[in-house]
Protein backbone atom coordinates (compact mmCIF):
# COMPACT_ATOMS: atom_id res chain seq x y z
CA UNK A 164 0.00 0.00 0.00
CA UNK A 165 1.41 3.42 -0.87
CA UNK A 166 2.03 5.99 1.83
CA UNK A 167 2.08 9.67 0.98
CA UNK A 168 2.42 11.08 4.48
CA UNK A 169 4.25 9.83 7.55
CA UNK A 170 3.70 11.30 11.00
CA UNK A 171 6.28 10.81 13.73
CA UNK A 172 4.87 11.54 17.19
CA UNK A 173 1.19 10.98 17.91
CA UNK A 174 0.88 13.19 21.00
CA UNK A 175 -1.41 16.19 21.44
CA UNK A 176 -0.29 18.20 18.41
CA UNK A 177 0.50 15.14 16.32
CA UNK A 178 -3.13 14.05 16.59
CA UNK A 179 -4.41 17.51 15.65
CA UNK A 180 -2.23 17.46 12.55
CA UNK A 181 -3.15 13.83 11.80
CA UNK A 182 -6.84 14.65 11.65
CA UNK A 183 -6.17 17.39 9.12
CA UNK A 184 -3.84 15.20 7.02
CA UNK A 185 -6.35 12.33 6.90
CA UNK A 186 -9.10 14.76 5.85
CA UNK A 187 -6.94 15.82 2.91
CA UNK A 188 -5.31 12.57 1.74
CA UNK A 189 -7.56 9.81 3.07
CA UNK A 190 -6.48 7.43 5.84
CA UNK A 191 -4.94 4.83 3.50
CA UNK A 192 -2.21 7.31 2.52
CA UNK A 193 -0.94 7.89 6.05
CA UNK A 194 1.48 6.00 8.30
CA UNK A 195 2.33 6.91 11.89
CA UNK A 196 4.94 6.00 14.48
CA UNK A 197 5.48 6.91 18.13
CA UNK A 198 7.93 5.52 20.70
CA UNK A 199 4.90 5.04 22.96
CA UNK A 200 3.76 2.04 20.96
CA UNK A 201 0.56 1.30 22.85
CA UNK A 202 -0.75 4.86 22.69
CA UNK A 203 0.51 5.30 19.11
CA UNK A 204 -1.18 2.13 17.88
CA UNK A 205 -4.42 3.32 19.51
CA UNK A 206 -4.19 6.64 17.65
CA UNK A 207 -3.51 4.75 14.40
CA UNK A 208 -6.60 2.60 14.98
CA UNK A 209 -8.80 5.58 15.85
CA UNK A 210 -7.81 7.40 12.66
CA UNK A 211 -7.71 4.18 10.58
CA UNK A 212 -4.16 4.92 9.41
CA UNK A 213 -1.21 2.51 9.08
CA UNK A 214 1.11 1.87 12.01
CA UNK A 215 4.90 1.60 11.58
CA UNK A 216 7.20 -0.05 14.11
CA UNK A 217 10.09 2.38 13.58
CA UNK A 218 10.75 5.93 12.43
CA UNK A 219 12.49 4.55 9.32
CA UNK A 220 9.60 2.24 8.45
CA UNK A 221 7.18 5.17 8.73
CA UNK A 222 9.26 7.50 6.60
CA UNK A 223 10.31 5.06 3.85
CA UNK A 224 8.76 6.11 0.53
CA UNK A 225 6.77 8.99 2.06
CA UNK A 226 6.25 12.18 0.06
CA UNK A 227 5.91 14.19 3.26
CA UNK A 228 7.17 13.34 6.74
CA UNK A 229 5.77 15.38 9.62
CA UNK A 230 7.83 15.42 12.80
CA UNK A 231 5.63 16.15 15.83
CA UNK A 232 7.91 15.25 18.76
CA UNK A 233 9.26 17.56 21.49
CA UNK A 234 12.07 19.88 20.33
CA UNK A 235 14.82 17.89 22.13
CA UNK A 236 13.73 14.67 20.33
CA UNK A 237 13.79 16.17 16.82
CA UNK A 238 17.47 15.57 16.00
CA UNK A 239 17.24 11.85 16.88
CA UNK A 240 14.15 11.42 14.69
CA UNK A 241 15.76 13.26 11.75
CA UNK A 242 18.92 11.16 12.03
CA UNK A 243 16.78 8.00 11.77
CA UNK A 244 14.83 9.43 8.85
CA UNK A 245 17.85 10.53 6.80
CA UNK A 246 18.71 7.14 5.24
CA UNK A 247 15.12 6.38 4.12
CA UNK A 248 14.20 9.72 2.53
CA UNK A 249 13.90 10.09 -1.24
CA UNK A 250 15.27 13.16 -3.05
CA UNK A 251 11.78 14.64 -3.18
CA UNK A 252 10.57 13.94 0.39
CA UNK A 253 9.43 17.08 2.21
CA UNK A 254 10.33 17.03 5.92
CA UNK A 255 8.02 19.15 8.06
CA UNK A 256 8.70 19.95 11.71
CA UNK A 257 6.17 21.46 14.11
CA UNK A 258 8.67 21.62 17.00
CA UNK A 259 8.89 25.02 18.69
CA UNK A 260 12.20 26.80 18.23
CA UNK A 261 13.82 24.22 15.92
CA UNK A 262 15.01 26.10 12.82
CA UNK A 263 15.31 24.61 9.35
CA UNK A 264 19.07 25.25 9.66
CA UNK A 265 19.15 22.96 12.70
CA UNK A 266 17.00 20.39 10.89
CA UNK A 267 19.48 20.43 7.97
CA UNK A 268 22.33 19.44 10.31
CA UNK A 269 20.68 16.00 10.71
CA UNK A 270 19.37 15.48 7.18
CA UNK A 271 20.98 14.64 3.82
CA UNK A 272 22.25 17.68 1.89
CA UNK A 273 19.48 19.33 -0.13
CA UNK A 274 16.51 17.87 1.82
CA UNK A 275 13.38 20.01 1.47
CA UNK A 276 12.26 21.27 4.87
CA UNK A 277 9.28 23.27 6.09
CA UNK A 278 8.75 24.54 9.62
CA UNK A 279 5.23 24.95 10.98
CA UNK A 280 3.95 26.55 14.18
CA UNK A 281 0.42 25.31 14.92
CA UNK A 282 -1.56 25.98 18.11
CA UNK A 283 -3.83 23.85 20.28
CA UNK A 284 -7.22 25.04 18.89
CA UNK A 285 -6.06 23.02 15.86
CA UNK A 286 -7.51 20.11 17.84
CA UNK A 287 -10.99 21.43 17.02
CA UNK A 288 -10.14 22.81 13.58
CA UNK A 289 -10.00 26.38 14.94
CA UNK A 290 -6.24 26.74 15.12
CA UNK A 291 -3.66 28.94 13.46
CA UNK A 292 -0.76 27.28 11.63
CA UNK A 293 2.11 29.40 10.37
CA UNK A 294 4.48 27.92 7.77
CA UNK A 295 8.06 28.90 6.91
CA UNK A 296 9.92 27.35 4.00
CA UNK A 297 13.43 25.99 4.49
CA UNK A 298 16.13 26.88 1.94
CA UNK A 299 15.16 24.20 -0.63
CA UNK A 300 11.37 24.52 -0.33
CA UNK A 301 9.49 25.97 -3.31
CA UNK A 302 6.00 27.54 -3.50
CA UNK A 303 4.77 24.12 -4.63
CA UNK A 304 6.17 22.45 -1.49
CA UNK A 305 4.60 25.15 0.68
CA UNK A 306 1.27 24.63 -1.09
CA UNK A 307 1.45 20.90 -0.41
CA UNK A 308 2.01 21.49 3.31
CA UNK A 309 -0.66 24.20 3.38
CA UNK A 310 -3.19 21.70 2.00
CA UNK A 311 -2.20 19.08 4.58
CA UNK A 312 -2.61 21.63 7.42
CA UNK A 313 -5.85 23.17 6.11
CA UNK A 314 -8.02 21.13 8.49
CA UNK A 315 -6.24 22.64 11.52
CA UNK A 316 -7.86 26.04 10.85
CA UNK A 317 -6.32 29.23 9.45
CA UNK A 318 -3.02 28.64 7.62
CA UNK A 319 -0.54 31.31 6.56
CA UNK A 320 3.20 31.68 6.03
CA UNK A 321 6.00 34.03 7.14
CA UNK A 322 9.76 34.27 6.64
CA UNK A 323 11.43 31.98 9.15
CA UNK A 324 13.09 34.80 11.10
CA UNK A 325 9.61 35.74 12.41
CA UNK A 326 8.82 32.27 13.75
CA UNK A 327 9.82 33.12 17.35
CA UNK A 328 7.35 36.04 17.32
CA UNK A 329 4.69 33.77 15.82
CA UNK A 330 5.39 31.26 18.60
CA UNK A 331 4.83 34.02 21.19
CA UNK A 332 1.56 35.22 19.62
CA UNK A 333 -0.41 32.35 18.06
CA UNK A 334 1.62 29.41 19.46
CA UNK A 335 1.47 30.42 23.14
CA UNK A 336 -1.51 32.76 22.71
CA UNK A 337 -4.24 30.26 23.59
CA UNK A 338 -2.68 29.95 27.06
CA UNK A 339 -2.94 33.74 27.59
CA UNK A 340 -6.63 33.56 26.67
CA UNK A 341 -7.24 30.61 29.02
CA UNK A 342 -5.52 32.69 31.72
CA UNK A 343 -7.96 35.54 31.03
CA UNK A 344 -10.94 33.15 31.20
CA UNK A 345 -9.74 31.86 34.58
CA UNK A 346 -9.21 35.41 35.90
CA UNK A 347 -12.68 36.52 34.75
CA UNK A 348 -14.26 33.46 36.39
CA UNK A 349 -12.38 34.19 39.60
CA UNK A 350 -13.71 37.76 39.57
CA UNK A 351 -17.24 36.42 39.10
CA UNK A 352 -16.83 34.15 42.13
CA UNK A 353 -15.50 37.13 44.11
CA UNK A 354 -18.70 38.93 43.13
CA UNK A 355 -20.76 36.07 44.60
CA UNK A 356 -21.62 33.90 41.58
CA UNK A 357 -21.37 30.13 41.89
CA UNK A 358 -18.26 28.56 40.36
CA UNK A 359 -20.05 26.73 37.54
CA UNK A 360 -21.94 29.77 36.38
CA UNK A 361 -18.84 31.97 36.81
CA UNK A 362 -16.81 29.71 34.49
CA UNK A 363 -19.66 29.37 31.99
CA UNK A 364 -20.03 33.17 31.73
CA UNK A 365 -16.27 33.69 31.39
CA UNK A 366 -15.64 31.02 28.74
CA UNK A 367 -18.71 31.91 26.65
CA UNK A 368 -17.90 35.62 26.80
CA UNK A 369 -14.36 35.04 25.56
CA UNK A 370 -15.57 32.59 22.89
CA UNK A 371 -18.26 35.02 21.68
CA UNK A 372 -15.97 38.05 21.69
CA UNK A 373 -13.26 36.03 19.92
CA UNK A 374 -15.69 34.87 17.23
CA UNK A 375 -16.93 38.45 16.79
CA UNK A 376 -13.39 39.84 16.52
CA UNK A 377 -12.56 37.12 13.97
CA UNK A 378 -15.65 37.73 11.83
CA UNK A 379 -16.02 41.50 12.04
CA UNK A 380 -14.37 43.82 9.54
CA UNK A 381 -14.01 46.38 12.36
CA UNK A 382 -10.79 46.85 14.33
CA UNK A 383 -10.96 45.55 17.92
CA UNK A 384 -10.68 49.16 19.15
CA UNK A 385 -13.97 49.97 17.35
CA UNK A 386 -15.64 46.85 18.79
CA UNK A 387 -14.43 47.88 22.25
CA UNK A 388 -15.69 51.45 21.88
CA UNK A 389 -19.15 50.12 20.97
CA UNK A 390 -19.50 48.49 24.39
CA UNK A 391 -17.97 51.42 26.29
CA UNK A 392 -20.59 54.09 27.08
CA UNK A 393 -19.15 57.38 28.34
CA UNK A 394 -18.91 57.22 32.12
CA UNK A 395 -20.23 53.65 32.09
CA UNK A 396 -19.21 50.36 33.68
CA UNK A 397 -16.96 49.13 30.86
CA UNK A 398 -15.03 52.44 30.77
CA UNK A 399 -14.47 52.14 34.53
CA UNK A 400 -13.06 48.63 34.07
CA UNK A 401 -10.88 49.59 31.09
CA UNK A 402 -9.47 52.58 33.00
CA UNK A 403 -8.51 50.21 35.81
CA UNK A 404 -6.76 47.89 33.30
CA UNK A 405 -4.83 50.88 31.94
CA UNK A 406 -3.93 52.09 35.47
CA UNK A 407 -2.46 48.65 36.10
CA UNK A 408 -0.59 48.71 32.76
CA UNK A 409 -2.19 45.46 31.62
CA UNK A 410 -1.63 46.32 27.96
CA UNK A 411 2.09 46.86 28.59
CA UNK A 412 2.18 43.61 30.56
CA UNK A 413 0.67 41.68 27.61
CA UNK A 414 3.27 43.15 25.25
CA UNK A 415 6.09 42.39 27.70
CA UNK A 416 4.80 38.84 28.22
CA UNK A 417 4.76 38.15 24.47
CA UNK A 418 8.23 39.66 24.15
CA UNK A 419 9.48 37.39 26.93
CA UNK A 420 7.96 34.41 25.09
CA UNK A 421 9.76 35.16 21.83
CA UNK A 422 13.05 35.68 23.68
CA UNK A 423 12.47 32.29 25.34
CA UNK A 424 11.70 30.69 21.95
CA UNK A 425 15.05 32.02 20.73
CA UNK A 426 16.84 30.57 23.78
CA UNK A 427 15.19 27.16 23.27
CA UNK A 428 16.16 27.26 19.61
CA UNK A 429 19.84 27.59 20.58
CA UNK A 430 19.80 24.51 22.76
Ligand SMILES: NC(=O)c1ccc[n+]([C@@H]2O[C@H](COP(=O)([O-])OP(=O)(O)OC[C@H]3O[C@@H](n4cnc5c(N)ncnc54)[C@H](OP(=O)(O)O)[C@@H]3O)[C@@H](O)[C@H]2O)c1
Pocket residue numbers: 171172173174175176177196197198199218231232233234236239240257258259280281282283334
Ligand atom coordinates in the same frame (compact mmCIF):
# COMPACT_ATOMS: atom_id res chain seq x y z
N1 LIG B 1 1.24 21.82 22.46
C1 LIG B 1 1.27 22.99 21.81
O1 LIG B 1 0.56 23.94 22.10
C2 LIG B 1 2.19 23.16 20.63
C3 LIG B 1 1.99 24.22 19.75
C4 LIG B 1 2.83 24.32 18.66
C5 LIG B 1 3.86 23.41 18.47
N2 LIG B 1 4.04 22.42 19.37
C6 LIG B 1 5.14 21.48 19.15
O2 LIG B 1 4.58 20.21 18.85
C7 LIG B 1 5.53 19.21 19.22
C8 LIG B 1 4.79 18.09 19.89
O3 LIG B 1 4.19 18.57 21.09
P1 LIG B 1 3.11 17.71 21.85
O4 LIG B 1 2.55 18.59 22.90
O5 LIG B 1 2.19 17.05 20.88
O6 LIG B 1 4.08 16.58 22.50
P2 LIG B 1 3.68 15.18 23.10
O7 LIG B 1 2.23 15.13 23.44
O8 LIG B 1 4.72 14.85 24.13
O9 LIG B 1 3.85 14.18 21.83
C9 LIG B 1 5.09 13.78 21.30
C10 LIG B 1 5.09 12.26 21.18
O10 LIG B 1 6.25 11.87 20.43
C11 LIG B 1 6.86 10.79 21.14
N3 LIG B 1 8.28 10.65 20.77
C12 LIG B 1 9.40 11.12 21.40
N4 LIG B 1 10.50 10.73 20.75
C13 LIG B 1 10.10 10.01 19.69
C14 LIG B 1 10.80 9.31 18.66
N5 LIG B 1 12.12 9.30 18.59
N6 LIG B 1 10.07 8.66 17.72
C15 LIG B 1 8.73 8.63 17.79
N7 LIG B 1 8.01 9.26 18.75
C16 LIG B 1 8.69 9.95 19.68
C17 LIG B 1 6.64 11.13 22.57
O11 LIG B 1 6.89 10.06 23.43
P3 LIG B 1 7.54 10.41 24.90
O12 LIG B 1 6.50 11.21 25.61
O13 LIG B 1 7.77 9.05 25.50
O14 LIG B 1 8.79 11.18 24.67
C18 LIG B 1 5.18 11.55 22.54
O15 LIG B 1 4.30 10.44 22.55
C19 LIG B 1 6.56 19.88 20.13
O16 LIG B 1 7.81 19.97 19.46
C20 LIG B 1 6.01 21.26 20.37
O17 LIG B 1 7.04 22.24 20.44
C21 LIG B 1 3.22 22.26 20.43
